[in-house]
Amino acid sequence: MPILRKARLSDVPSIFKLVHQYALEEVMLPRSLPELYENVWEFTVTEQASEVVGCGALRFYSEELAEIRSLCVDPALKTAGLGRAITQQLLREARSYGLRSAFALTTVPGFFAKMGFYQVERGELPLKVWRDCLQCEKYYRCDEKAMVYDLAKLAGRKAAPPAARKKPRRSRPPTPG
Numbered sequence: 067m068p069i070l071r072k073a074r075l076s077d078v079p080s081i082f083k084l085v086h087q088y089a090l091e092e093v094m095l096p097r098s099l100p101e102l103y104e105n106v107w108e109f110t111v112t113e114q115a116s117e118v119v120g121c122g123a124l125r126f127y128s129e130e131l132a133e134i135r136s137l138c139v140d141p142a143l144k145t146a147g148l149g150r151a152i153t154q155q156l157l158r159e160a161r162s163y164g165l166r167s168a169f170a171l172t173t174v175p176g177f178f179a180k181m182g183f184y185q186v187e188r189g190e191l192p193l194k195v196w197r198d199c200l201q202c203e204k205y206y207r208c209d210e211k212a213m214v215y216d217l218a219k220l221a222g223r224k225a226a227p228p229a230a231r232k233k234p235r236r237s238r239p240p241t242p243g
Contacts, residue, residue: 068148070155073109073121078102080118081109084138093173097136109136110155112148119143122152124159130166131191137170153181157215166218171210183213190214 073081082099089096102109108123122137134156139148160168169191170178179185191212 068112068114068119068146068151070110070112070151073106073111073118075103075106077109077111077118077121078106081106081111081121081136084118084121084140085136087141088138094136094138110152110159112139112152114143120148120152122149122156124156124168126163126165129164132160132163132165132168134168134170137172149177150181153178157217161217167214167216169212169214171212173210175211175213178213178215181215183215186212186214188212 078099082097082102085094085097085102088094105123105125108125109121110124111118112120120139120143123135125133125135127133134153137149137152137156139146139152157168169186170183171188172178175183175185188210191214
């Protein structure tokens with residue numbers, strides 16, 4: 067039975083191997099070993115027989131928003147429900163931080179739609195675009211779809227997409243007159 071847990075430094079080579087395999091197929095963006103070591107705390111892994119067979123990361127963009135990224139599973143285990151289990155764990159983690167939304171940029175939007183994500187225009191995620199997308203070599207030929215999951219479901223209502231939420235205006239302190 068697979069075990070789901072937070073990644074350790076010793077998992078980085080296995081995470082790199084999984085991500086690199088999908089990056090070669092241009093299904094996901096590559097991640098360097100130094101980047102993975104720096105950000106290992108973002109990752110959740112699933113292991114089977116003491117071997118990492120799947121991973122996914124939760125990257126924060128604001129106090130309300132995070133991205134599920136680098137989600138991949140050993141190709142031999144693609145239909146075993148491991149991707150779903152990792153995604154659900156990352157969503158629980160995001161919810162525990164009090165985030166309102168999580169998103170994923172993906173070439174397989176159907177997978178995320180089955181889990182309750184809905185598609186939005188990439189421009190509705192300006193923090194992601196400015197932080198990562200503009201530097202991406204695939205920016206002008208991006209084939210990924212932006213999918214959002216509302217963590218802040220209240221009484222069956224969906225939260226507004228991240229870009230549609232208005233921040234409350236802060237009143238300025240009175241100026242001495």
